[in-house]
Amino acid sequence: MKELEKLFDRIVQRVNINLRELEFDVHPLMNKLVPTSQMTKFYAFYGITPHHPLNLVFRHSNLSGSYFLGRVRVTNSLLYKSDIRGDELKQSGDLFQYQEFNIPVDQDEEISIEDSFLIKTLVHNYSHDPETLETFFIKDTVSTHYANIHGSPSDGCFLGPFSTVDLTTIRDCVIGAYSYVQAGEISHLEVDPGTVWVRKPGDFNFMYRYPTDLLNSYIYFVGGSPPQGIFMDFVEDRKEAFQNIYNVVNIDVPVDVPPNASLDRFAVIKPKTSIGENVLVAQRAFLQNATLGKGANAQENCYIINATLEGNDITAHGAKIIEANLGKNVFVGFNSFLRGRPNARLTIGADSIIMPHTIIDSRQPLTLPPGHIAWGMIRDARDLEFNSMSLKAFSQINTRFCQGRMLFEGSGGSFVSAFQERIHHILEANGAFYSSNNNRGHAQRNQNISINTLQPYPKGGDQEGLYPTIIIQP
Amino acid sequence: MKELEKLFDRIVQRVNINLRELEFDVHPLMNKLVPTSQMTKFYAFYGITPHHPLNLVFRHSNLSGSYFLGRVRVTNSLLYKSDIRGDELKQSGDLFQYQEFNIPVDQDEEISIEDSFLIKTLVHNYSHDPETLETFFIKDTVSTHYANIHGSPSDGCFLGPFSTVDLTTIRDCVIGAYSYVQAGEISHLEVDPGTVWVRKPGDFNFMYRYPTDLLNSYIYFVGGSPPQGIFMDFVEDRKEAFQNIYNVVNIDVPVDVPPNASLDRFAVIKPKTSIGENVLVAQRAFLQNATLGKGANAQENCYIINATLEGNDITAHGAKIIEANLGKNVFVGFNSFLRGRPNARLTIGADSIIMPHTIIDSRQPLTLPPGHIAWGMIRDARDLEFNSMSLKAFSQINTRFCQGRMLFEGSGGSFVSAFQERIHHILEANGAFYSSNNNRGHAQRNQNISINTLQPYPKGGDQEGLYPTIIIQP
Numbered sequence: 046m047k048e049l050e051k052l053f054d055r056i057v058q059r060v061n062i063n064l065r066e067l068e069f070d071v072h073p074l075m076n077k078l079v080p081t082s083q084m085t086k087f088y089a090f091y092g093i094t095p096h097h098p099l100n101l102v103f104r105h106s107n108l109s110g111s112y113f114l115g116r117v118r119v120t121n122s123l124l125y126k127s128d129i130r131g132d133e134l135k136q137s138g139d140l141f142q143y144q145e146f147n148i149p150v151d152q153d154e155e156i157s158i159e160d161s162f163l164i165k166t167l168v169h170n171y172s173h174d175p176e177t178l179e180t181f182f183i184k185d186t187v188s189t190h191y192a193n194i195h196g197s198p199s200d201g202c203f204l205g206p207f208s209t210v211d212l213t214t215i216r217d218c219v220i221g222a223y224s225y226v227q228a229g230e231i232s233h234l235e236v237d238p239g240t241v242w243v244r245k246p247g248d249f250n251f252m253y254r255y256p257t258d259l260l261n262s263y264i265y266f267v268g269g270s271p272p273q274g275i276f277m278d279f280v281e282d283r284k285e286a287f288q289n290i291y292n293v294v295n296i297d298v299p300v301d302v303p304p305n306a307s308l309d310r311f312a313v314i315k316p317k318t319s320i321g322e323n324v325l326v327a328q329r330a331f332l333q334n335a336t337l338g339k340g341a342n343a344q345e346n347c348y349i350i351n352a353t354l355e356g357n358d359i360t361a362h363g364a365k366i367i368e369a370n371l372g373k374n375v376f377v378g379f380n381s382f383l384r385g386r387p388n389a390r391l392t393i394g395a396d397s398i399i400m401p402h403t404i405i406d407s408r409q410p411l412t413l414p415p416g417h418i419a420w421g422m423i424r425d426a427r428d429l430e431f432n433s434m435s436l437k438a439f440s441q442i443n444t445r446f447c448q449g450r451m452l453f454e455g456s457g458g459s460f461v462s463a464f465q466e467r468i469h470h471i472l473e474a475n476g477a478f479y480s481s482n483n484n485r486g487h488a489q490r491n492q493n494i495s496i497n498t499l500q501p502y503p504k505g506g507d508q509e510g511l512y513p514t515i516i517i518q519p
Numbered sequence: 520m521k522e523l524e525k526l527f528d529r530i531v532q533r534v535n536i537n538l539r540e541l542e543f544d545v546h547p548l549m550n551k552l553v554p555t556s557q558m559t560k561f562y563a564f565y566g567i568t569p570h571h572p573l574n575l576v577f578r579h580s581n582l583s584g585s586y587f588l589g590r591v592r593v594t595n596s597l598l599y600k601s602d603i604r605g606d607e608l609k610q611s612g613d614l615f616q617y618q619e620f621n622i623p624v625d626q627d628e629e630i631s632i633e634d635s636f637l638i639k640t641l642v643h644n645y646s647h648d649p650e651t652l653e654t655f656f657i658k659d660t661v662s663t664h665y666a667n668i669h670g671s672p673s674d675g676c677f678l679g680p681f682s683t684v685d686l687t688t689i690r691d692c693v694i695g696a697y698s699y700v701q702a703g704e705i706s707h708l709e710v711d712p713g714t715v716w717v718r719k720p721g722d723f724n725f726m727y728r729y730p731t732d733l734l735n736s737y738i739y740f741v742g743g744s745p746p747q748g749i750f751m752d753f754v755e756d757r758k759e760a761f762q763n764i765y766n767v768v769n770i771d772v773p774v775d776v777p778p779n780a781s782l783d784r785f786a787v788i789k790p791k792t793s794i795g796e797n798v799l800v801a802q803r804a805f806l807q808n809a810t811l812g813k814g815a816n817a818q819e820n821c822y823i824i825n826a827t828l829e830g831n832d833i834t835a836h837g838a839k840i841i842e843a844n845l846g847k848n849v850f851v852g853f854n855s856f857l858r859g860r861p862n863a864r865l866t867i868g869a870d871s872i873i874m875p876h877t878i879i880d881s882r883q884p885l886t887l888p889p890g891h892i893a894w895g896m897i898r899d900a901r902d903l904e905f906n907s908m909s910l911k912a913f914s915q916i917n918t919r920f921c922q923g924r925m926l927f928e929g930s931g932g933s934f935v936s937a938f939q940e941r942i943h944h945i946l947e948a949n950g951a952f953y954s955s956n957n958n959r960g961h962a963q964r965n966q967n968i969s970i971n972t973l974q975p976y977p978k979g980g981d982q983e984g985l986y987p988t989i990i991i992q993p
Binding site for chain 2: 494499504506
């Protein structure tokens with residue numbers, strides 16, 4: 046394991062060099078967070094389909110429990126139970142439109158992960174940055190449990206647990222636990238835990254910050270021990286169900302799956318779950334007594350329990366929906382935690398937007414009316430009032446608006462329509478609109494994935510836990 | 520599957536070109552022998568250990584159900600449930616001694632399989648050919664069920680079911696079903712089914728030929744259907760037990776394994792089996808109520824059922840030992856079939872040699888005394904008398920000797936001591952003599968293998984069933 050330990054030290058040093066101006070030391074946070082003995086226990090996966098680009102190159106890395114799809118290059122990195130999705134890569138010959146620019150893509154885009162340590166991180170490559178079209182880089186970066194790196198190239202950064210960077214190129218930044226950043230480009234910033242920040246320079250700026258004391262009971266992370274709180278307990282309590290599906294080579298599909306839908310072989314499906322047409326259930330999704338109507342999706346690391354999604358609903362990476370009814374076209378953003386109770390269910394009206402990193406955790410029945418947007422910490426009807434608005438009203442904001450802990454500047458109309466366009470793109474990309482061979486998306490393309498498994502060097506030498514160089518190409 | 524079918528046609532054509540002088544057409548034999556639909560069902564394995572050289576390069580091939588270890592290059596080939604062992608490869612810097620020659624090995628040896636179709640074949644690379652030290656080639660070759668290619672480079676050949684080429688370089692040859700050839704170099708020969716031929720040019724020549732009618736009830740192969748007979752029935756009857764061990768990711772070891780022994784994760788172990796020190800049990804071995812004494816081994820595709828091996832016994836690739844007691848230091852050669860009955864057990868005395876491709880199938884108790892050699896078809900005491908001799912008597916032959924269907928020419932002493940040296944090498948290589956960290960062999964080196972699994976392109980395109988290019992290097 047000597048090599049693994051050297052690799053850990055190397056990565057930590059490189060990240061610290063990048064973060065020196067912020068005087069941020071990742072060593073006490075990362076040290077012993079995942080013991081090297083743990084990194085030798087699991088195997089990695091790569092998916093091969095007839096529809097996805099293929100070029101995987103792994104060198105001098107540990108990949109334990111991680112899943113890869115598409116064109117991915119991993120060098121000198123530790124990837125622990127991460128999902129690296131290369132299914133929305135640009136291709137040579139594409140024309141990338143950005144404002145008034147039309148930029149030709151001159152080689153197939155690939156994900157490149159170098160000198161980085163990602164723990165249970167979801168990496169999705171739908172990248173927007175016009176400065177780096179061919180390489181989606183993650184370099185000198187450390188990310189912790191259930192962070193999302195979503196279309197966000199990253200260089201020299203630290204991401205706290207359950208944080209998300211979304212369509213943002215980040216350089217030399219620290220993103221605190223449960224912070225969500227969608228801001229185009231940022232550098233040399235330390236974002237406090239529990240910050241929800243959506244910015245389009247010159248157009249709008251949305252900012253919410255969680256009260257620290259309340260946030261700490263959901264997610265709390267300091268050096269010396271793993272992240273703690275309700276989020277971690279919730280996930281840990283359901284860990285065993287995943288172990289069972291990794292222990293067998295072939296798994297019986299426990300539910301009817303329509304021919305135009307797809308259920309990943311590494312999703313957990315508990316009884317009384319129903320999967321509608323054009324539905325996508327991704328790997329590491331957890332469904333229990335869940336009804337997914339036509340075109341709904343359940344993305345990586347999401348949990349849908351005792352809940353009904355009427356159709357064309359989006360459950361983004363890491364979102365949790367418990368004891369809830371969702372009308373049609375509801376968007377539930379990254380790592381949101383929506384928890385009703387058996388006698389106090391949540392109802393989310395049709396066409397509503399639950400902002401990324403929203404916590405609705407109520408012991409009373411709560412209803413968000415149709416066509417509303419909600420954000421932040423909502424534990425009762427009063428919170429709901431402070432932390433939601435109708436989309437119509439929100440669209441009418443045109444300068445500056447404050448409500449509770451939320452501050453908005455700019456055009457509410459732009460903000461709402463940017464969200465709605467994004468939602469439309471997500472549904473389309475996931476295959477929700479598929480019909481008679483048109484509008485094929487992930488739900489249709491992911492049906493016949495061959496899952497390959499890779500193991501590290503076994504016990505008995507300095508290389509233990511490292512993977513050999515592995516190249517997979519057409 | 521279009522590509523798979525094209526590949527099949529290409530291989531068949533190339534082999535037929537090589538075999539044109541023999542007017543041998545492999546097409547009717549191979550056509551539909553393994554339906555392409557069958558080739559898409561299984562995944563391939565490669566083993567990684569700290570002790571074995573690593574360099575696997577697969578291109579434009581199907582590998583379904585095959586197992587690889589060491590440095591192996593596979594191009595334009597169909598490998599169906601074959602075992603390719605690269606654990607006795609020469610290394611750059613080795614000095615290869617052959618008669619008066621000392622030849623430096625100038626690069627690491629690798630197995631290269633090209634334009635070939637191997638069905639359930641064991642390939643072991645302990646190669647002797649001084650003309651090709653760095654490449655162990657299998658080219659334009661077709662081999663069928665349970666053939667062994669053992670230290671035998673092959674170019675342009677057809678191998679029938681349960682045939683073995685051993686330490687023989689073969690070019691443009693047809694080896695009939697259940698024939699065993701150990702002859703140095705041969706070319707443009709058609710060897711009839713059931714031939715056992717061991718030759719050292721200028722030194723000795725051993726030849727036995729099975730009576731065709733009796734052989735046919737054990738193994739019979741003509742075009743248009745798979746091989747038939749007792750051998751195939753025996754193996755097919757036990758197929759399900761293997762299916763069970765391939766269905767799970769991690770398997771509980773069902774028996775105590777001493778720390779200096781190794782039991783492969785893909786062996787079948789049925790109850791009441793006991794594994795002694797320094798024992799090697801290879802993948803696809805089948806043990807049921809078997810006692811393996813210190814230093815005994817059970818090689819690929821062997822079956823040991825209701826039998827006791829006292830120690831330092833060799834069960835070569837594909838050998839079957841049923842209802843039998845073996846004394847110490849017994850060698851049971853390739854694909855031999857030794858079957859006693861519950862009330863008519865076989866006894867093989869210590870230090871005896873069962874020649875490769877020997878059938879002892881008796882309904883009466885039979886005993887081969889210690890220090891004897893046996894060969895050919897033995898069904899009762901009379902057969903045993905005709906088809907065995909004491910090693911001492913055999914060693915005294917010095918010109919020409921005939922007994923039953925066996926003809927021997929040359930030095931019996933050389934023949935016996937060549938065998939004994941070989942047996943010593945096999946025990947040593949397999950780790951039978953391991954003690955206090957000395958004489959480490961496969962039994963000790965194979966303990967910590969990481970088994971990786973590879974899958975072909977899934978349904979949905981011309982590539983279905985082909986594997987992508989896969990490269991695995993240190």
